[in-house]
Amino acid sequence: MEYTENRNFWLRVMTYVSAFLLVAATIMSFTYPGAERSMGEVQRLFYIHLGSFFGSFLTFSVAVVAGIYYLRTRDNKWDRLEASSVEIGLGLSAVTIVTGAIWARPTWGTYWTWDPRLTTIAIMWLTYAAYLFLRSAIEDPERKRRFAAVYAIIAFSSVILTIVIIRVRPDVIHPTVAGPSTTSADVRGEFNVTPRIRDTVFFNIFTYCVLSAVLTWHRIRIENKSDFIQERKLSILGNM
Template identity: 40%
Template sequence: MKIAETDPFSFKEMRKALFFLTFALMVLGTWMTFFYAPTEVVMGHVQRIFYFHMGTVWAATVAFTVVFVASIYYLVKETAKWDTLAYCSAEIGMLLLTLTIITGSIWAKPVWGTWWTWDPQLTTTFILWVLYAVYLLLRSGAGGRGKKARYSAIFAIVAFVDLPVVYISARIKRGISPVVFGPGGGGIDPAMMQTLLVVLLGFTLLFILLLRERIRIMNMETALYTRGR
C-alpha cells in the first residue's frame, strides 16, 4: 500500500502529469502566439495562425506515422493492440488534418485572396485527407476484426506514401504555398521560431494524451462487448 502511494510512475500519476504538462504547454504556446511572437511585417496579425496551423499539421504527421508503423506491426505480429493503436491514431490524425485545412483556409483568404486553390501542396493534402477518410470508413464497415483489420492495415501502409509527397510538393513544384523552412526557404524570426517550437511540443503532448485516452476508451468498449456476449 505504501509503495503504491509513493510510486511516482503509477498509471494514474502519469496520466495526471501528462495532462497538466500538456495543459501548461498549450497555454504557454497560445500566450506566446499572441504576446511573445512579433507581428509579421507583410501579413500582419493574421500570420499568427501559422503556429496553430503548423502545430496541427505536425501532430497529424506524427499520428499518420504511428498509423503506418502500427499497421506494419499488426501485419507481422497480428496482435489486436497494434490494430487498436493504428485505428485510434488515425482518428486523431484525421481531426488534426481537418483543423490544418480549416486554419490554412482562414489564413489563405485574406493573404492569398482565396479560401482554396488547387496548388500542388493543397491538392496532395486534400488527397491525404480523402485517403484517411476512406481508411476510417473501411474501419466502420461491418465484419469481424480479423479481415477488416488486415485490409485496413494494408490500406494504411499504402496511403502513407502520400504524406512525404505533401511535404516535397511545395519544393519541387510551382505553387502558391510558401517554402519557409530548410534549403530554399526564407526562414523565420528567432522569436517566431521559439514560439513555434513550444507550440509543436505542446501539440505533440496533446496528441499523446488524446491517443492514450482514446485507446483506453477503445479497450473499455472491447471489454464491455466481450462481456456482453
C-alpha cells in the first residue's frame, strides 16, 4: 500500500508535534519540579521512566486489540499494527528498565535486584523479545500471523502482572506512587508528590503515549512499503 499525500502530511505533522513534546517534556523534567529532598536530582529519572512505561503499555495494549481483530477478520493490516506496536513497546520498555536501573543505584545501592516488580518487567521484556524472534522464525505467512496474534494476546498477561505485582506482594521495594500498596513507604524509597511533580509526570506520560503512537505509525509505514516492494518484485519476476 502506498501512502497518500494527505496521510503523509498528517504523519509529518504528528512527527513534529511528538518531537516538540519530547523536547518540552525533557526540559520540563529538568526545570519545573524541584529536586527531591531524600534522593536528589536522580529522582527526575522518574519522569522518563514512568512516561516510557505508559508508552509501552499503550503499544502492548494496541497489540492485543490488533491481535484480536486479526483473528476475527484475517485482515493483514491488523497484523502489521500488532507487529509494529510490539516492536515500539519493546524499545520503550527498554528505556523504562535502563532508567529504573540507574535510578536504583543511588537509591537502593544496586542497579538490579530480583525484586518481584523487576522480575516481572524482565519477564515482560523477554516475552515480547521472544515474540519478534519467533515471528521471524516462521516461514508460512498465514501461520506466522495467526501465531503472532495469539502470542500477543497471551503475552499481555505479563504486562498486567507487572502492573499488579506491586499492589499485591508485600515484599516489593519498588515505589507505588499511585493506588493501593501492601508495603510501607519507608521500605520502598517513597517520595511525596507535589503538584509540580504530578504535572510533570502527567505531561511526560502524555508525551510518551503520543511518541509511541507516532513511532508505531512510522513502523506500520515500513511494513506497508515492504509489502508493496515485495509485490512489485514478484510482478517484475512474473513479467520476465
